[in-house]
Amino acid sequence: MKHRARIAVIGAGKIGLVHMAHVMREGELAGVADPSFEARDVAARLEVPWFSSLGEMLSEMRPDGVVVATPNRLHVPQALECVAAGVPVLVEKPLADTPAAAGELVSAAREAGVSLLVGHHRRHNPLIAAARAQIEAGAIGRIVAVNALCWFRKPDSYFHIPWRTQPGAGPMLTNLIHDIDLMRHLCGDVACVQAQQASIARGHAVEDTAAVIMRFRSGALATMTVSDAVVAPWSWELTAGENPDYPRTSAACYTIGGTAGSLSLPDLGLWHYEGEADWGQPISRKALTRQGGDPLALQMRHFCEVALGEAEPLVPGEEGLATLDVLDAIRQAAESGRQVTLPSADDPDVPHNEARAS
Ligand SMILES: NC(=O)c1ccc[n+]([C@@H]2O[C@H](COP(=O)([O-])OP(=O)(O)OC[C@H]3O[C@@H](n4cnc5c(N)ncnc54)[C@H](O)[C@@H]3O)[C@@H](O)[C@H]2O)c1
Known part of the structure; x- marks a missing residue:
């Protein structure tokens, strides 16, 4: 330098x-x-x-x-x-x-x-780099199914600031955006989404909970749920230890399943069979190593x-835009109850940031 x-x-x-x-x-x-x-x-x-x-x-x-x-x-x-x-x-x-x-x-x-x-x-977290390296090296084979949980309880005082109770300020754009970005980084671009949102816990105009189904361009399927109203440890915030404001637990919040094995995060557990892949045989867990570091x-x-x-x-900006496109498609899907298709980067007829409901 x-x-x-x-x-x-x-x-x-x-x-x-x-x-x-x-x-x-x-x-x-x-x-x-x-x-x-x-x-x-x-x-x-x-x-x-x-x-x-x-x-x-x-x-x-x-x-x-x-x-x-x-x-x-x-x-x-x-x-x-x-x-x-x-x-x-x-x-x-x-x-x-x-x-x-x-x-x-x-x-x-x-x-x-x-x-x-x-x-x-x-994305700067060394454990994400380690997970991506394993996926790219074929350790879990072809990705088939993904599950991501973003569950925690924000205190009631958090909502004393009025704008936090209004649409657009909820856990989808505030918190789930990080999880969506990581899923894109680890599993590739998203083809289409379906979603539902609810506010039964607090009754604010903004959602406190949302459930999302995504199909990646690779064909793999993901389910993701976010809630800031449940008492639970299963979120990146409460498991990865990135932020001292959130005491860390030993739970995992992401599972990425492939044809040759599965990866759980952030504990970096690689589940696989030593011999033939057969649910009747004992499945092994190998803890992968990684360097530490504050992202x-x-x-x-x-x-x-x-x-x-x-x-x-x-x-780069293009990646931030692509992640925001997915969040916007999720918002559209949750509001309309319809599946929303993300435009392909190589589709000349559709601007990159214009999702289509179908
Ligand atoms: N990466 C993360 O994990 C993470 C965490 C928290 C917040 N954020 C993002 O960071 C941004 C800020 O969030 P925050 O929680 O720090 O908000 P904040 O309200 O605590 O701070 C915003 C600051 O911007 C200042 N400000 C307002 N108008 C300004 C202007 N015209 N010029 C210069 N300063 C101005 C305010 O005075 C305030 O100090 C948001 O976009 C949020 O999404 C990211």
């Missing part, structure tokens, strides 16, 4: 503060842009320049990279400002509040030749390299 990457953070809220801590370990914090008094205090404490807006910051300095950690609706306009200034950008998930807006950003970044990394940090720290290390032009984004 030529020099330590100078990275600015836009939005000094919950996740922005975490990003700042990682920037200070992996690179250099160039400044903070956020109009709040709290953000000004944070910048003063960290002894870095504070700006009331991204525009003000870009008129006074040119960092090597910018992290956009603001509310969802600001992601695209702020990332577009960075792209226009030629500054590589890490945009928190979801990439945008709509697939159309995400598509506009991805096109702008591509045309300008500016790197765009999407904050699907779980948010590894994501920031990677972004520093991207910002200095030393690496291509591991999760």
Whole structure:
């Protein structure tokens, strides 16, 4: 690396503060842009320049990279400002509040030749790299069936902030988006979805629970459920140990089944037969090994390299857009009760971000 990457953070809220801590370990914090008094205090404490807006910051300095950690609706306009200034950008998930807006950003970044990394940090987890390597090496054969659970209980106080009770703020776009992104990363692109949503636990306008059926382009089938209203440990949040805010359990939350074996995650258990694959024979579990590492720290290390032009984004804008397309198709399917088909990247007649109900 030529020099330590100078990275600015836009939005000094919950996740922005975490990003700042990682920037200070992996690179250099160039400044903070956020109009709040709290953000000004944070910048003063960290002894870095504070700006009331991204525009003000870009008129006074040119960092090597910018992290956009603001509310969802600001992601695209702020990332577009960075792209226009030629500054590589890490945009928190979801990439945008709509697939159309995400598509506009991805096109702008591509045309300008500016790197765009999407904050699907779980892909930086070494255990995901280990799982993907096993799948690619054929350890479980051809993937046939997948099950993913995203179950936990958010406290009632979480919903005292009114917008969290409204459509669009529920666990599908907030939490399941991470699981969908990992499933795409591990199992490939999604062809079509069916979904149902419910709010019987809390009775808010927003869903508290959803059930999804997906067919991957490979032909494999997945079932996924998300609920923020059940008392249960079966979610990435409560099993992977990525975030100290969520005490870890030893449960597993994903199972990926193939013709030669199955993989459970995040415990990285590989289930297979020593001899002939026959349900009448004892099945063995082998615990796969992997390196440790905090995915948010590894994501920031990677972004520093991207910002200095030393690496291509591991999760480029196109991937963030494709994951958002699946989430939007799930929303459409849950609202309409109909199956929604995702457009194929090589279908010239359908824009990439326009799903079709059938
Ligand atoms: N990757 C993850 O696991 C993860 C976790 C949490 C949040 N997120 C994402 O990060 C984003 C922020 O979430 P959060 O929970 O930190 O929100 P937050 O409300 O805690 O923080 C948002 C911050 O943005 C600031 N802000 C508002 N308008 C601004 C503007 N025009 N310019 C600059 N700053 C502005 C606010 O003052 C606030 O400090 C969301 O998109 C969310 O989905 C991702």
